Amino acid sequence: AQTVTQSQPEMSVQEAETVTLSCTYDTSESDYYLFWYKQPPSRQMILVIRQEAYKQQNATENRFSVNFQKAAKSFSLKISDSQLGDAAMYFCGGSQGNLIFGKGTKLSVKP
């Protein structure tokens, strides 16, 4: 079985500042993949970043990076230089077979 837990229902960040969203992924498997998806008010899910569990190097995509701590089952998303367009729901997901998601974190960006 696999579970994804996001413990922060809401987060807020000032424009241009940095924010970190938390996620834990619990699985008994060693081969899996981790994702962060963004869901703006339009409700269309968009991939932000992906991490392969067997890779020690943390994934980065422009202003988005992850801190993957496999032993701690932690997979946090850091957004640098936050922009107004980053405001959305963020879902952490894990894939051991199919892809499942956590309950999400609502990110607000203050101008």
Added chain:
Amino acid sequence: DTGVSQNPRHKITKRGQNVTFRCDPISEHNRLYWYRQTLGQGPEFLTYFQNEAQLEKSRLLSDRFSAERPKGSFSTLEIQRTEQGDSAMYLCASSFGGGRNTNEKLFFGSGTQLSVL
């Protein structure tokens, strides 16, 4: 528009009626996923197909739900004898992937919002 298309965008039905949703994936994608999302929750996995084969189905999915993907192209999700608890956004996603795990980027549609009165 070459993205994932879902129809209808909205569906209002009375309890006990049957409803069917359609998803047209990106044409070269071999995998197709169905998720259900209620307000304030993350998308909940329902089922997924690789080509025309239904590879996995959530244990949470009651027997009132059935999905098909004939010929490995579009997919339909049918809910029989709808209940008020079925009210949710139904999301479809497609991808091009292989292997046991979903390791590739999923492309999501805009969803079908179902309201059961």
